[in-house]
Amino acid sequence: MDIATDLIDELRGRLHDWGYTLEGVRERLGPVAAAALAREEVVPALRETRDGDPLGALIRLWWLGVPVAAAELPLPVPRLVEAGLLVPEPAPNGAAATGDGGASGAGVRDAVRATVHLQPWETGGYLVSDRKVRPGDPPLRPDHVVGAGGASANLAQLIIRRPVERALDLGTGCGVQVLHLAERAAHVVATDVNPRALELARLSWRLSGVTDVDARQGPMFAPVEGELFDLIVSNPPFVISPGGGPSYRESAEEADGFCRDLVRLAPRHLAPGGHCQLLANWLHIEGEDWRDRVGGWLTATGLDGWVVQRDVQDPAEYVELWLRDSVEQGTPAYHARYDAWLEWLSSMKVTGIGFGWITLHDSGALDPVVRVEELTHPVELPVGAYVDDVLRAIGTAHRISDEELLAARLKVADGVLEERIGEPGAEHPTRIVLRQTSGLRRTTTVGTVEAALAGVCDGTLPLAPLLSAIAELTGYREEDGAVAEADAGAGGAAAGGGPESGESADGGAQPPPGATAAVRALIAEGFLTL
Numbered sequence: 001m002d003i004a005t006d007l008i009d010e011l012r013g014r015l016h017d018w019g020y021t022l023e024g025v026r027e028r029l030g031p032v033a034a035a036a037l038a039r040e041e042v043v044p045a046l047r048e049t050r051d052g053d054p055l056g057a058l059i060r061l062w063w064l065g066v067p068v069a070a071a072e073l074p075l076p077v078p079r080l081v082e083a084g085l086l087v088p089e090p091a092p093n094g095a096a097a098t099g100d101g102g103a104s105g106a107g108v109r110d111a112v113r114a115t116v117h118l119q120p121w122e123t124g125g126y127l128v129s130d131r132k133v134r135p136g137d138p139p140l141r142p143d144h145v146v147g148a149g150g151a152s153a154n155l156a157q158l159i160i161r162r163p164v165e166r167a168l169d170l171g172t173g174c175g176v177q178v179l180h181l182a183e184r185a186a187h188v189v190a191t192d193v194n195p196r197a198l199e200l201a202r203l204s205w206r207l208s209g210v211t212d213v214d215a216r217q218g219p220m221f222a223p224v225e226g227e228l229f230d231l232i233v234s235n236p237p238f239v240i241s242p243g244g245g246p247s248y249r250e251s252a253e254e255a256d257g258f259c260r261d262l263v264r265l266a267p268r269h270l271a272p273g274g275h276c277q278l279l280a281n282w283l284h285i286e287g288e289d290w291r292d293r294v295g296g297w298l299t300a301t302g303l304d305g306w307v308v309q310r311d312v313q314d315p316a317e318y319v320e321l322w323l324r325d326s327v328e329q330g331t332p333a334y335h336a337r338y339d340a341w342l343e344w345l346s347s348m349k350v351t352g353i354g355f356g357w358i359t360l361h362d363s364g365a366l367d368p369v370v371r372v373e374e375l376t377h378p379v380e381l382p383v384g385a386y387v388d389d390v391l392r393a394i395g396t397a398h399r400i401s402d403e404e405l406l407a408a409r410l411k412v413a414d415g416v417l418e419e420r421i422g423e424p425g426a427e428h429p430t431r432i433v434l435r436q437t438s439g440l441r442r443t444t445t446v447g448t449v450e451a452a453l454a455g456v457c458d459g460t461l462p463l464a465p466l467l468s469a470i471a472e473l474t475g476y477r478e479e480d481g482a483v484a485e486a487d488a489g490a491g492g493a494a495a496g497g498g499p500e501s502g503e504s505a506d507g508g509a510q511p512p513p514g515a516t517a518a519v520r521a522l523i524a525e526g527f528l529t530l
């Protein structure tokens, strides 16, 4: 679409002036219709916008995708028709012709319909895409451009907030991630295998006042061969299917191979210190730990990495989710598609499919560390505001020597609470939990030694005397095992070489065996800071 700059400027101005912003749409629709629209249910929004007021007309035209009387639109309609963004609607006979169940109200004479979906976005900009498929729609065009949704917003929340020089958005679609990257990257390259995606993305950027995006067509990293970036982001076509689904969500790669290859190839395009952040799906295979599968992708890169599984679905839930996404329930092929998809997953012994985030960091460390974990609870947003701290904590816990650790003056992180759970009236708790009230909002069950440590780590005394004192006070005996059982998953080795009896050569109490491993785990998870 070749659209004159003055028309783009006028369109943006009108949309903004008439309140077609996220906030404006939410207010105009009210909580019920807005919530229904977020679930892709349009009837409540159609009912709320029957009055023919300018903002209601804009919502019906661009978001709900129904015909609107030209006279109701505060827009330069003839020019938008000429530019191909609107088409005249040949349905002069009233509401029945609009296909919206009569909810469109009066005034469909001389109506127009939008050829694209145009929605305001949380950055204050606008996104141009194809409209999401609805029941009764014709089949999707093969070059369908997907609009921004929950996954897009999740990735945007994950992306680091620091300014960077060069950023890449791989698989830009309607260009949504670029609206976020433009706020913090001096130079942005956006790629997509679908040329129409780039065409609509350019419109999104122009309407959002984002200039100088370097858009390139091609698969995977081919358009950026030989180039380095400080930040690579991707919401890739991660859906794991036997094939034949829409290309905006499914790649031609077998199973979870596209996400694996993205991870494998990213290091070639990361500048020193750079990050790659993506959404991914991965298989859970019978007899295999999913952590080994995904962790293995990252370990092979030689970079630091962090994987978070946010959700896991069984095969049937997964197939239903994506058949619902493409509105295939109720179609004649539904049962056959469902069956073939399940059969294919079953042939690979798939027991579940994980959804999550992957972050790679080219930290330059010679002893890279990869942390793989499951966090399914709500975390503080945006994660991008503190992802650097998360990576730093994981790296520190892995690399600090025992000697340095015992000399470190640790502090309990801000906002950490201790919860004691036990029988009413019991002298001792059966369980002690440390809980973060911000950030990733992790919880961890700790033994008495770690709990006591958390109580005294205020940054004044080094760890060694604190552990010794705690060992003495708690009467720690090795067979108690509370510390040694702590999760040493941060990759740190347990403290070595201490006298077995818990007494040092000079007669003072020694840190309990396993204490440094437990402390490393608390550092890796952000409960203790250096």
Ligand SMILES: C[S@@+](CC[C@H](N)C(=O)[O-])C[C@H]1O[C@@H](n2cnc3c(N)ncnc32)[C@H](O)[C@@H]1O
Residues within 6 Å of the ligand: 146, 147, 148, 149, 151, 152, 155, 170, 171, 172, 173, 174, 175, 176, 177, 191, 192, 193, 194, 197, 218, 219, 220, 234, 235, 236, 237, 238, 247, 248, 249, 250, 251
């Ligand atoms: C799920 S959409 C993501 C769109 C957008 N970045 C977002 O965050 O919502 C995935 C995009 O990747 C593109 N894509 C599919 N296969 C690709 C490939 N091999 N290389 C690059 N992009 C690809 C699709 O055309 C689609 O636009």
